[in-house]
Amino acid sequence: MTEYYTSNSYPSVLELVKSCKMGAAPNIIKGLALGYISCIVPVLCLAATIGFSFDKAGLYGVGIAALGMLGSLPVALTIDGYGPISDNAGGIAEMCGLPSAIRDKTDALDAAGNTTAAIGKGFAIGSACLVGLALFGAFITRIEQETVDILKPVQFCGLLVGAMLPYAFSALTMKAVGDAAEEMMEFIIKDFEAGQKKEADGGTYEPNYDGCISISTKASLRMMILPGVLVLGSPLLAGFLFGPDAVAGLLAGIIVSGVQVAISASNTGGAWDNTKKEIEKQRSAFRKEVQNGTFAGDATAEEARFKELHVAAVIGDTVGDPLKDTSGPAINILIKLSAITSLVFGGYIKNNHIWNN
Secondary structure (H helix, E strand, C coil): CHHHHHCCCCHHHHHHHHHHHHCHHHHHHHHHHHHHHCCHHHHHHHHHHHHHHHHHHHHHHHHHHHHHHHCCHHHHHHHHHHHHHHHHHHHHHHHCCCCHHHHHHHHHHHHHHHHHHHHHHHHHHHHHHHHHHHHHHHHHHHCCCCCCCCCCHHHHHHHHHHHHHHHHHHHHHHHHHHHHHHHHHHHHHHHHHHHHHHHHCCCCCCCCHHHHHHHHHHHHHHCCHHHHHHHHHHHHHHHHHHCHHHHHHHHHHHHHHHHHHHHHHHHHHHHHHHHHHHHHHHHHHHHHHHHHCCCCCCHHHHHHHHHHHHHHHHHHHHHHHHHHHHHHHHHHHHHHHHHHHHHHCHHHHHHCCCCCC
């Protein structure tokens, strides 16, 4: 299903390519819809897996199912690494001034890599759901309970707050990407203007690559403090204030909500990236026809049309990058780490909390 929704060989991405004719907005709208609808089959498969494994062996069965998905980790890591390798190969080819035919081939590999990366993230999301559920069951055992009654106010309030946390976590990580991008763009503009002035005075301009690397590195460390505090602090705060019942609701909400957010973010971002790749592929084919003299229409008008399409696709790809590369994969950390934190502190929370202790 991931391949169907993210590969430019299938109708879903080709529909986004068509929507770019009307600008970036339709591309964004349909891309978000694509991500949401792509959740249906994976979630049904996860539900069937959980239902069957729990019926046959209880939470132990769920844990074994999680281990089964994690057992495919070498394959998932392999196909996940395929995309960045192909992408960097294209960048190296361009920097070396190799013929455009080389870039066309690396773009095709990169398009396939976007799909394989999304598939790898799907493995991670599915395993996070199953592992989170198994850890959730271990937490319930640790606090010496057998069930979680969501009709009670504390548990239901915890469920609501937990379902909100993936959105808050995604907002923090996406804002971090946006802030770092703005800072880097400001730095590049100033560096470029200074370089142009230097060249006008007869000097040579060397772009300050180290400054860009410094900005991204510092941002990746500094701006992840708050999301980390959210992951570790939420279950502890809920537990110390309202007890283990609130934490149980919180964990259930995080798992149920986080799976959908992660799948939709990964698939939407991958589809937007391949939309851009498909337009670049079509434009490259058009330019070859012009060079060979086989293009029958108005080449200038067609080039202008491809430019408009490419701008709309690049906007979608830029929005999709923090979704598929930052927020989506990071939801797995939210699910697993919040469950592990709750499990580690489960006994302490059971005996030491403020509300109704």
